[in-house]
Amino acid sequence: MEDIFENTILCKHCNKKMQPEQISRKGFILRTLKCEPCKNLIVHPEDLKEYESFQNIKKKQFKVKLRYVGNSYAVSIPREIIDFMNEQEKQMDNIVNMCMEDMRKLSLRFR
Numbered sequence: 001m002e003d004i005f006e007n008t009i010l011c012k013h014c015n016k017k018m019q020p021e022q023i024s025r026k027g028f029i030l031r032t033l034k035c036e037p038c039k040n041l042i043v044h045p046e047d048l049k050e051y052e053s054f055q056n057i058k059k060k061q062f063k064v065k066l067r068y069v070g071n072s073y074a075v076s077i078p079r080e081i082i083d084f085m086n087e088q089e090k091q092m093d094n095i096v097n098m099c100m101e102d103m104r105k106l107s108l109r110f111r
Helices: 045-059 079-089
Strands: 019-025 028-034 041-043 066-069 072-075 096-102 105-110
Touching: 028 045, 041 045, 045 079
Parallel strands: none
Antiparallel strands: 019 028, 028 041, 066 072, 096 105
């Protein structure tokens, strides 16, 4: 299937050819088309959908159990988060990096 962004697109405001660009938003690279004269910007619909999906998950607060396993504690990561990450990465490692950011904040970094 051909991507519409591979074609020439004219700005609806000034009728000039729009130029492809990329912008970064919170770790996402969004494909865009920008009209230099009037600064009109169009974000690729698929990229926008993925970014909005991330924003929806980010707003949620998940309650998970802290379990004692052997000599360690384990925390379950909700399936919704893992499914979203698998969708983005297409391949995810089973190893994560974990660190203490401050007294009450623990971070997990995938990849």
